[in-house]
Amino acid sequence: MAVIRTEHLSHVYSEGTPFVKMAIQDVNLSIEEGELVGVIGHTGSGKSTLIQHLNGLLKPTSGKIYIDGEDMWADKSKLRDIRFKVGLVFQYPEYQLFEETVYRDIAFGPRNMGLSEEEIDRRVRQAAAFVNVTEEMMHKSPFELSGGQKRRVAIAGVLAMNPKVLILDEPTAGLDPKGRDRILGQIQEYQQDQQNTVLIVSHSMEDVAKFAKKVLVMNQSKVFMYDDTEKVFAHAQEIEQMGLAVPQVTRVFARLAEMGYPVDPHTYTIQAAKRQILDLFDAQEQKQKKGGM
Amino acid sequence: MLRDITIGQYFPGHSFIHKMDPRMKIIASVMYIVILFVSSHPLSLLLGVLMVTGMYMISRISARMVIKSLKPVVPIIIFTAVLNLFFMTGPSEPLISFGFIHIYPEGVRMAILMAVRIMCLIAGTSLLTYTTSPIELTDAIEVLMGPLKRLKVPVHEIAMMMTIALRFIPTLIEETDKIMNAQKARGADMETGSFTQRAKALIPILIPLFVSAFRRADELALAMECRCYRGSVGRTRLKQLEYTKRDAIALVVMLACLAAVILVNIYL
Numbered sequence: 001m002a003v004i005r006t007e008h009l010s011h012v013y014s015e016g017t018p019f020v021k022m023a024i025q026d027v028n029l030s031i032e033e034g035e036l037v038g039v040i041g042h043t044g045s046g047k048s049t050l051i052q053h054l055n056g057l058l059k060p061t062s063g064k065i066y067i068d069g070e071d072m073w074a075d076k077s078k079l080r081d082i083r084f085k086v087g088l089v090f091q092y093p094e095y096q097l098f099e100e101t102v103y104r105d106i107a108f109g110p111r112n113m114g115l116s117e118e119e120i121d122r123r124v125r126q127a128a129a130f131v132n133v134t135e136e137m138m139h140k141s142p143f144e145l146s147g148g149q150k151r152r153v154a155i156a157g158v159l160a161m162n163p164k165v166l167i168l169d170e171p172t173a174g175l176d177p178k179g180r181d182r183i184l185g186q187i188q189e190y191q192q193d194q195q196n197t198v199l200i201v202s203h204s205m206e207d208v209a210k211f212a213k214k215v216l217v218m219n220q221s222k223v224f225m226y227d228d229t230e231k232v233f234a235h236a237q238e239i240e241q242m243g244l245a246v247p248q249v250t251r252v253f254a255r256l257a258e259m260g261y262p263v264d265p266h267t268y269t270i271q272a273a274k275r276q277i278l279d280l281f282d283a284q285e286q287k288q289k290k291g292g293m
Numbered sequence: 294m295l296r297d298i299t300i301g302q303y304f305p306g307h308s309f310i311h312k313m314d315p316r317m318k319i320i321a322s323v324m325y326i327v328i329l330f331v332s333s334h335p336l337s338l339l340l341g342v343l344m345v346t347g348m349y350m351i352s353r354i355s356a357r358m359v360i361k362s363l364k365p366v367v368p369i370i371i372f373t374a375v376l377n378l379f380f381m382t383g384p385s386e387p388l389i390s391f392g393f394i395h396i397y398p399e400g401v402r403m404a405i406l407m408a409v410r411i412m413c414l415i416a417g418t419s420l421l422t423y424t425t426s427p428i429e430l431t432d433a434i435e436v437l438m439g440p441l442k443r444l445k446v447p448v449h450e451i452a453m454m455m456t457i458a459l460r461f462i463p464t465l466i467e468e469t470d471k472i473m474n475a476q477k478a479r480g481a482d483m484e485t486g487s488f489t490q491r492a493k494a495l496i497p498i499l500i501p502l503f504v505s506a507f508r509r510a511d512e513l514a515l516a517m518e519c520r521c522y523r524g525s526v527g528r529t530r531l532k533q534l535e536y537t538k539r540d541a542i543a544l545v546v547m548l549a550c551l552a553a554v555i556l557v558n559i560y561l
Contacts, residue, residue: 016357017304057474080480088478096475098500108497112480143504157479 001069002030003165003197004054004086009063011049023049025221027063031165031199036191038212038229039201042243045218047201048091051167054199055086068164084113087163091170093154097142102133102153105142109161127160130190131183148179155183159190165197166190172207184211206247209233209268217242233268249273303426309539310352310424315433317540322421324547328554329410329417334561335402337554338409344550345417354423362419363412370408377404427459436534449525457513465506472501 009027024046041047052058056079065072099105110120131152172180191198215232217224236246250268257265332338383399435452476497483494
């Protein structure tokens with residue numbers, strides 16, 4: 001069954017003022033349980049607005065959202081439970097840290113859920129372990145940590161609520177490549193371990209190609225496509241026209257295919273690229289051997 | 294919810310009022326306030342109402358914005374109206390007497406006049422910020438306060454502080470919105486509970502907000518120094534303020550209205 005389903009979801013900002021803006025239009029989505037989805041789109045394409053709808057922070061102007069088959073806005077008093085079910089990590093989440101110690105900050109979410117102290121402790125430690133927050137860091141003030149460490153603490157704060165669906169808005173923005181790979185790796189591990197649904201918003205196709213099974217492409221406040229990663233990257237040209245960069249490997253392979261080499265122009269991961277090139281070399285070697293004999 | 298705050302909100306446009314010199318707009322606003330307080334006759338207050346309606350029509354700001362700007366002062370309006378209603382006494386017989394409460398016709402008249410006056414005051418002065426960008430506004434204030442420089446008042450610094458404060462209102466509102474959402478996503482509950490509970494619920498918002506405000510101030514100071522900002526000495530302007538025919542027309546209209554109000558006071 002679909003964990004998240006939207007029907008004709010639309011949102012308009014500042015209706016009735018000169019600043020009126022259509023943020024998302026007629027979004028119909030169905031995201032299955034246990035999926036790892038990459039959400040990509042240009043700045044202002046509506047991706048942030050869309051994800052804020054998914055845990056009830058924004059109320060749709062029109063349309064419906066179903067979480068686990070239940071209409072989210074049918075009963076307002078249940079909204080808070082939905083926020084525990086759908087965990088949302090905002091962009092630059094490190095700016096929302098406030099507690100005296102890292103431990104207490106991670107515990108903020110579980111405490112709001114009304115869990116017992118033991119359960120809170122268990123969850124905080126589990127979440128901290130996922131993002132490599134050490135015991136020593138736990139007793140420091142969050143303001144003493146480095147940027148990358150703060151980011152991981154903030155993500156742990158949401159992981160500790162153990163949400164059924166985890167949504168991360170640009171979790172790697174402003175990090176160096178090492179920090180980026182680290183966080184993405186940890187999220188992937190978390191997803192495999194918990195078998196939860198994870199949505200990652202990004203505008204780096206490279207990142208999305210690396211981890212996501214499915215990709216949701218937003219363009220000009222509409223869903224451009226939502227499909228398996230390979231199928232989405234088969235439309236590399238259209239995606240590039242939207243101003244989004246396809247992974248560099250894909251561009252290299254598209255070019256190679258154009259030049260007449262027998263490669264798949266829709267290659268989007270380094271592994272697949274490596275395999276193809278090695279095959280190519282093998283084939284050539286074989287040919288040369290045959291020619292030599 | 295926080296997006297709805299309209300204080301100091303500017304609505305870009307190309308109307309007569311938008312194009313007026315900001316200095317003249319401030320002068321005209323002050324004159325309008327004077328007109329409202331000088332007028333004690335219903336007829337002159339009617340002129341005040343007509344003026345503010347006319348100005349909104351010229352500026353093409355929707356009537357909904359007027360209502361929005363009036364909303365926060367409704368308690369004050371009611372409060373003053375009620376006070377006037379009960380405490381004004383007059384030579385004529387009271388309309389209603391109930392125990393120690395006496396309501397005189399003068400009280401009713403004064404209550405209505407005060408309510409209308411305050412509404413006009415808020416609507417009229419809001420128009421200034423609706424039609425003038427914050428930057429224009431502080432530029433104008435700096436020029437108008439110019440004479441105070443002789444008294445060693447740091448006019449430029451005050452204006453710069455105001456510009457920065459105004460500039461950061463929307464930024465900080467946006468930031469607050471973001472932080473509130475982030476904490477709500479972690480299950481923070483700000484809408485229910487007792488007063489102390491709600492006050493406590495603000496901590497997760499205020500601390501990150503302060504931290505980020507200080508960080509921004511630091512960054513801004515650095516950025517200004519990088520661009521060699523060193524106060525008003527020798528600083529020139531890209532946009533020079535200039536009075537035009539428009540401003541003369543506005544001044545004449547305001548003076549005529551003021552004269553009319555004074556005449557009404559004298560002869561009626």
